[in-house]
Amino acid sequence: MxxxxxxxxxxxxxxxxxxxxxxxxxxxxxxxxxxxxxxxxxxxxxxxxxxxxxxxxxxxxxxxxxxxxxxxxxxxxxxxAPSRTGAAPLETVDVANVVDLVADSARSQFELQRLTLELDLDRALPHVHCSRDELTQVLLNLVSNALHATPVGGSITIATKRSGGALALSVTDTGPGVPAGLEEQIFEPFFTTKPIGQGTGLGLALCRTMLASVGGTIHVEAAPGHGATFVIRLPAEREDA
Ligand SMILES: Nc1ncnc2c1ncn2[C@@H]1O[C@H](COP(=O)(O)OP(=O)(O)OP(=O)(O)O)[C@@H](O)[C@H]1O
Ligand SMILES: [Mg+2]
CATH class of the missing domain: 1.20.5 (Single alpha-helices involved in coiled-coils or other helix-helix interfaces)
Structure with missing residues (x-):
């Protein structure tokens, strides 16, 4: 396409x-x-x-x-690039492959911070139409935030499942969670609670922009017990396509 x-x-x-x-x-x-x-x-x-x-x-x-x-x-x-559209090409993407790649990319950080990474993937999900590189960047941002929020010994779970005509991709951590009332503000450009020099406050804003360009959404929920769950929804490609 x-x-x-x-x-x-x-x-x-x-x-x-x-x-x-x-x-x-x-x-x-x-x-x-x-x-x-x-x-x-x-x-x-x-x-x-x-x-x-x-x-x-x-x-x-x-x-x-x-x-x-x-x-x-x-x-x-x-x-x-001369056109500087900044837009990566769209393609048919298997989200499980992107998760595997991000899990591998973040591996050393998990090791260094002594955190566990858990994958809960449905590998038979329909594909999505998006930029593989941008989806990878989005997931890396969420994992990077989760790594920052989660204390030693904690765990981060990346999960995928079907959600109506969409595919849901979530990142759950065992950190302190997002304070009530800030669930929308954290997606605004330059909103950060990190010390100067450590965070720009652009990660989640970029995620939302990249996802919106392919009809996707992102929001945060409180994780069961303790922590945050960031949920991405992407329209699934028709399976008979
Ligand atoms: N997993 C999380 N748990 C708790 N708070 C979070 C989590 N992810 C993001 N936040 C909150 O949302 C804010 C904005 O996140 P965002 O990724 O946009 O910027 P940042 O992480 O602060 O900066 P940068 O992405 O440049 O490192 C964070 O500063 C933090 O307050
Ligand atoms: Mg960030």
Whole structure:
């Protein structure tokens, strides 16, 4: 199916100032997502150094470093492309594959923070029509937030299930949860409770924008007991398509 999203970059009729504003917005988004990928790369380098005596383990981490570095280069290429639409191509995506990739990307951070990652996936779900790279970025943002919120010994669960004509993808953590009354505000750009220099407050706003461009939604719920559950809904592709 063709990419039906509107290119974000204004055409020649828009003013230079408007063009700069759009490029600025795309640059901030690209920098935010590149930082997530670089955080994963640093994590793999750290765990590899701890087991430098184990060549097979080091080789595996190098493979992951290469994969994440390539993803980072691609992300920046897209931003620097002459059209600078910033939009990644849409494709048919198996959400379980994206979860597997993100689980692997975040592996070293789980190890370093002594947290457990649990997957509760329905692997027979219909596919979704979206950008694989953007869905990966969305999930990485949610996992990165959950890693930040969850104390040592806690766990994070990524789950998928059918939800009517949609597919629900959720990330649940055992952290303190989102304070009542802030459930909407946390999706606003620049809203952060992290100390200066640690958070931009752009992660969830970018997630919502990326999902909205393919008809998806995201909201937060209180997790049973303690913690937060972020739920993404994406329209499922027709199974006879
Ligand atoms: N899993 C979570 N548990 C509790 N609070 C959360 C969770 N995820 C997000 N939040 C709250 O939502 C705020 C906004 O999150 P968002 O991802 O947009 O920005 P950030 O994480 O603060 O900054 P950045 O994404 O640049 O690191 C966080 O600062 C935090 O207060
Ligand atoms: Mg964040």
């Amino acid at each position: 063709a990419d039906e999203r509107d290119p974000k970059l204004p055409d020649a009729s828009t003013s230079r100032l408007q063009q700069l504003a759009v490029v600025g917005e795309l640059a901030v988004g690209a920098a935010h997502e590149a930082r997530n990928l670089l955080t994963a790369i640093v994590g793999f380098a750290q765990v590899a150094r701890r087991r430098a005596h184990d060549p097979a383990y080091v080789a595996k981490q190098l493979e992951r470093i290469e994969r994440e570095s390539r993803a980072c280069v691609e992300l920046l290429q897209r931003f620097l």
